[in-house]
Amino acid sequence: MPFFEAFRLAIQTLRAQKLKSGFSLLGVFVGVASLIAAWSIANGVNRYMTEKFAQTLYGVNTFQLRRRPMFTPNVPDSVWRAWARRPRIRFSDAEAISEGLTVPVITAWQSSDQMTVSYGNKEARDIELTAASERYFDIKNLGIALGRPFTGEENRSGAPVAVLGEAVAKRLFADRGPLGKSVRIGGVPYRVIGVVEHQGSILGFPLDRFVVVPALSPAQNLVNPPGILDAFLVKAHSDLEMREAMSQAEGIMRSRRHLRPRQDDNFVLDTSEGVQRFWAGISRILVTVIPGIVVVSLVIGGIVIMNIMLMAVAERTREIGLRKSLGARRRDVLRQFLAESTAIATVGAAFGILAGIGLTIVINKLSPLPASVSPASVVLGVIMGAGVGVVAGVYPASRAARLDPITALRQE
Amino acid sequence: MSTVQLFRTGDTPLPDVIILAHKLTREYDMGSELVRALRGVSVQIQKNEYVAVMGPSGSGKSTLMNLIGCLDTPTSGEYWLNGQKVSDLADDELARIRNKEIGFVFQTFNLLPRADALHNVELPLIYAGLSARNRRERAAHALKRVGLGDRMDHKPNELSGGQRQRVAIARALVNEPSILLADEPTGNLDSTTSSEIMGVFAELHHQGQTVVMVTHEQDIAAHAERVITLRDGIVATDQARAA
Numbered sequence: 001m002p003f004f005e006a007f008r009l010a011i012q013t014l015r016a017q018k019l020k021s022g023f024s025l026l027g028v029f030v031g032v033a034s035l036i037a038a039w040s041i042a043n044g045v046n047r048y049m050t051e052k053f054a055q056t057l058y059g060v061n062t063f064q065l066r067r068r069p070m071f072t073p074n075v076p077d078s079v080w081r082a083w084a085r086r087p088r089i090r091f092s093d094a095e096a097i098s099e100g101l102t103v104p105v106i107t108a109w110q111s112s113d114q115m116t117v118s119y120g121n122k123e124a125r126d127i128e129l130t131a132a133s134e135r136y137f138d139i140k141n142l143g144i145a146l147g148r149p150f151t152g153e154e155n156r157s158g159a160p161v162a163v164l165g166e167a168v169a170k171r172l173f174a175d176r177g178p179l180g181k182s183v184r185i186g187g188v189p190y191r192v193i194g195v196v197e198h199q200g201s202i203l204g205f206p207l208d209r210f211v212v213v214p215a216l217s218p219a220q221n222l223v224n225p226p227g228i229l230d231a232f233l234v235k236a237h238s239d240l241e242m243r244e245a246m247s248q249a250e251g252i253m254r255s256r257r258h259l260r261p262r263q264d265d266n267f268v269l270d271t272s273e274g275v276q277r278f279w280a281g282i283s284r285i286l287v288t289v290i291p292g293i294v295v296v297s298l299v300i301g302g303i304v305i306m307n308i309m310l311m312a313v314a315e316r317t318r319e320i321g322l323r324k325s326l327g328a329r330r331r332d333v334l335r336q337f338l339a340e341s342t343a344i345a346t347v348g349a350a351f352g353i354l355a356g357i358g359l360t361i362v363i364n365k366l367s368p369l370p371a372s373v374s375p376a377s378v379v380l381g382v383i384m385g386a387g388v389g390v391v392a393g394v395y396p397a398s399r400a401a402r403l404d405p406i407t408a409l410r411q412e
Numbered sequence: 413m414s415t416v417q418l419f420r421t422g423d424t425p426l427p428d429v430i431i432l433a434h435k436l437t438r439e440y441d442m443g444s445e446l447v448r449a450l451r452g453v454s455v456q457i458q459k460n461e462y463v464a465v466m467g468p469s470g471s472g473k474s475t476l477m478n479l480i481g482c483l484d485t486p487t488s489g490e491y492w493l494n495g496q497k498v499s500d501l502a503d504d505e506l507a508r509i510r511n512k513e514i515g516f517v518f519q520t521f522n523l524l525p526r527a528d529a530l531h532n533v534e535l536p537l538i539y540a541g542l543s544a545r546n547r548r549e550r551a552a553h554a555l556k557r558v559g560l561g562d563r564m565d566h567k568p569n570e571l572s573g574g575q576r577q578r579v580a581i582a583r584a585l586v587n588e589p590s591i592l593l594a595d596e597p598t599g600n601l602d603s604t605t606s607s608e609i610m611g612v613f614a615e616l617h618h619q620g621q622t623v624v625m626v627t628h629e630q631d632i633a634a635h636a637e638r639v640i641t642l643r644d645g646i647v648a649t650d651q652a653r654a655a
Contacts, residue, residue, distance in 0.1 A: 005538055016526050322522045325483060326583070327511020327539040329504045405483045409522070 006332075006339035013312075013340055014347065024308040025348030027301020028388055031294050032349045032381040036356025036373060038290040041363060042283065044371030049279040054272030056202055059139050061242045064110075064270045065089055065097065065232040065249060071275045086266045088225075093256060094232040100252045103236060103245040108136040109215040111230040113223040117211055119172040119183045127168055128210040129185060131220045136212060137163070137196075139235045147179045147194030150214050158216035162190040167208035169195045185211065186222045201368060231270075242271075298384060301348065302392040309341050309396035313403075320400050321408025334401040341393025342386055349385020353378055419456070425492045430590050430622050431457035431480060436489035436499075437645075438475050449475040451645035452489070457591075457624065462617045464636035465626045472645040474595075477626045481514055481593050482506045494590040511539050515584025519596035521576045523568040523583075529555060530564040533583045540587055554582040558612055574605035581612060585621075592616065594625040598632055610635045 014021045057070065064070065068083035091109070098107055115129035130136070137149045146169075150161050162183060169178045169192075182189045190213060199207035213219050215229075224230065234249065236242035246269045253267055313320070320333055328336075356373070363371045419425065425432040438450040449472045457463055467473040478484040479491060482498055485506070491499040498509055510516075523532045533551035542550070555564055558578040568576055577597060584592055594613070598606035614635060617623050625636060633639050634653070641649040 012526070318522065319524060322524075323535070323539075324507065325481070325510060325516050326536040327507050327587075329507040329539070331504075332507075332539060406478050409483075409518070 003335065003339070006335045007343060009336060010340040010343035014343055020308065021344055021347070024305050025301070025344050025351070027297055027304045028345045028348030028385050029301075029352040029355065031297030031301055031388075032352025032385050033355040033359065034290070034297060035294045035381050035384070036353055036377050037359040037363070038286070038293070039377035040356070040360040040371045040373050041369065042286045042290070043374055044363070044369035045286075046279070046283060047370050048368070050276055053202055053279075054275045055141075056199075056207065057275065058270070058272040059141060059233070059235055061237065061239055062139055062233060062235040062271070063242060063246050063249075065093065065234070065253065066230065066268050066270050069268050069270045069274055070231070071270075071278065073278050087257065089229045089232060089267065091227050091229060093253065094229060096256060097232065097234070097249050097252050101234075101245055101248050103241045103248065105234050105236050105241070105245050106135045106138060107133075107235070108139050108233040109133045109229050109231075110136060110233055111215070111220065111224040111228070115185060115211075115219075115222060117168060117172070117183050117185050119181060122172050124168050124171040124209070126209070127165075129219060129223060130210060130212045131215045131217065131223050132212055133215045135235075136233065139233050142199075142212075143197040144194050145197040146177075147192070149194055149212075155214040155216060157214075158218065158220075159214055160188060160190045160217050161193045161214065163194040163196060163212045164192055165196055165208040165210040166198045167206060168211055183211075185213065185219050188218045190217075190219075204368065246271075294384075298388050301345070302388045305341050305344055305389060305392040306396060308344070309337060309393055310399070312340070313337065313396050313400040316400075317403060317408045317411045320403050321405045321411070324403070324405035325409060330401040333403075334397045337397035337400050338390060338393045341396070342389035345389025345392065346382070346386045349381055352385065353381050356381070419454070421490065425456070425495065427495065428459045429456050429492070430459050430461075430494055431455065431624070432490070432492040433476075433479070434490040434492075436476070436479060436486045436491060438472075438479065438484070439487045449645055450479070450486070453642070453645070453647055455640060455647065455650070457622065460617070460620050460622055462613070462623045462635070462637045463625070464633035464639045465624065465642065466628060466630075466633050466639055467642035467648070468628070470644075471642040473626050473642045475645075476642065477593070477595055480591075480624060481516060482509045507539075511536055512587060513590045515581075515587070515589040515592045517577070517580050517584050517592065517594035517597045519599035521568070521573075521580045521600070523576060523579055525568055528565045528567055529560060529571070529579045529582075532568070532579055533586050535583060536587045550586055551582070554586040555579070557585060558582045572605075573601050574608050577601065577605075577609050578612065581609075581616075585616070591622045591624055594623065596627055597625060598627070598629070606632065 058064065067086050067088055094109055110130060110132045112128050112130045114126050117124045117127045134150055134152045134155045149163055150159065154161055162185065164178060172178065172183060173181065178192045178195060181192050183192060201207055234245055236245050250265065250269060254265065257266060259266070323333060360371045360373050363369060419432060419434050421434065433453055433455045436450050436453045437448065440447040440449060453476060465473050465476060479486055482493070486499050489499065490497060493509065494513055498506065501509065530548065530551050533554050534547045537547040537550060552564060555561055558581050560575060560578050560582065563571060563575060571579065598609055601609060610632065613623055627633050638652045640647060
């Protein structure tokens with residue numbers, strides 16, 4: 001019997017026993033659906049972390065001189081205390097590095113804190129107030145939607161001008177134009193000169209609730225003690241130049257802090273690598289846990305299919321005897337039942353793929369993750385599904401093939 | 413019995429001898445005891461004979477039937493079917509012989525319940541490796557031969573007992589076998605339908621088909637032209653009936 005005939009027969013049997021077949025393909029269905037969905041999610045999170053998350057927080061080819069890393073998951077108390085004892089970053093540190101670097105870079109100062117911003121009787125609370133120098137907008141890739149950013153001159157003179165995040169502008173001014181209006185930050189009036197483009201959100205946190213003012217404007221005292229910075233941002237043209245600038249900056253800082261060769265740095269040159277390393281860790285967990293779930297469902301699916309097939313062999317013993325008496329060889333019977341179990345599993349896998357794609361689309365719609373179905377996962381799903389069918393079918397099919405036609409025919 | 417030649421081990425049967433059983437024995441090891449179902453049966457059946465095999469239960473007629481049908485192999489002795497020695501063939505070769513040389517008709521019809529008449533008749537041709545179109549043509553032809561040309565798309569449960577057995581006969585004939593091997597073909601039928609089926613057998617025999625039929629009913633055996641009676645695993649009587 002050719003394979004085609006075996007599969008035609010298998011599909012006929014499946015259609016004749018819809019309910020039983022439906023149950024038997026459930027395991028493979030769940031296995032393949034979770035494989036596809038999990039793979040898509042992992043892919044999406046991966047892309048999200050490496051492309052959006054890391055680059056929004058740090059910027060491309062950018063490092064930050066800080067007292068401690070910005071992204072600090074799972075840090076023990078002792079490390080925290082050590083970080084808190086470190087000296088803070090000073091304006092003079094930033095100036096020394098700016099002068100000392102031989103690599104072409106753009107730099108910015110940055111200090112931030114939560115603050116309330118008001119206009120008339122309207123208030124926007126928990127706004128991230130950032131006191132920064134003028135290149136901050138370039139380094140963070142913050143496009144200006146309305147008005148302009150502040151200039152170097154305004155920064156140096158400490159002009160009371162403010163660039164608002166989109167959410168702040170909406171909250172305070174609704175539809176009326178904010179440009180030229182005066183907002184109050186810590187009791188000091190600031191003239192609004194620009195509004196930044198919509199930034200969206202990251203992992204559910206809105207990115208538009210901020211105000212940027214010149215680093216030397218009066219509000220600097222609200223966010224940090226005099227002469228102190230949260231971070232000094234350095235952006236190079238390429239990864240290579242960034243590395244070079246980092247090693248130069250490290251040397252400059254070590255000599256300014258009088259660190260001996262065996263002493264560790266008491267500052268960090270923070271890049272998006274930290275975030276990505278952290279994500280790689282989570283990724284590894286997903287990569288080990290998800291296959292576990294998939295394998296467990298597929299094994300259960302295989303056992304279910306094997307049992308269903310053993311039942312089918314028992315129920316159809318007479319049919320097997322008849323087929324043998326009509327000239328079916330062992331391999332014909334083997335093929336027939338293998339085709340049947342493979343068909344069950346493949347149909348289960350096909351539904352699983354559809355469900356997995358559906359889940360991915362839902363996740364894409366309902367969450368910020370750019371989840372997308374990977375073609376490799378579909379291929380793997382089909383192969384694994386069919387594979388489970390073959391493996392689960394071998395034992396029942398070989399039992400069927402070995403049946404003695406005389407006893408099989410005599411069975412009631 | 414003048415047509416039957418004496419056969420010795422090592423001989424080859426004459427060309428028109430379809431079935432040649434020579435000193436066939438079949439023993440079953442039932443653990444504590446050895447059951448000797450056949451104790452040396454020698455039978456020759458010519459082309460276009462119509463033979464009934466009779467005997468009480470336990471006489472070995474089912475065992476002989478299984479051996480003739482190539483569903484089983486003898487413990488000792490020789491079995492030649494249509495000029496080929498099949499007593500020492502392996503499993504898959506026996507399957508091929510069953511497919512090409514033997515048309516089974518069972519007491520319980522043994523039709524696939526979910527398949528229509530045409531598909532049931534097609535079954536042996538699937539294992540013969542014929543193309544789908546070729547199969548359909550030949551299956552339809554076989555159904556017409558047994559008078560069911562207008563019932564091809566009926567499922568077994570939409571057919572009467574006699575019609576079901578006709579489908580089974582069509583299935584047995586479809587591959588043009590050397591022998592039609594019927595095991596109590598009327599055992600599940602009433603007397604009217606039985607004689608109808610016997611009519612089909614007679615017609616097929618008339619057309620040149622060799623028929624071997626196992627039965628325990630005298631009046632069914634009466635349709636055959638030769639009756640072999642088994643008792644205790646040996647041939648008790650073997651006689652041609654008056655025409």
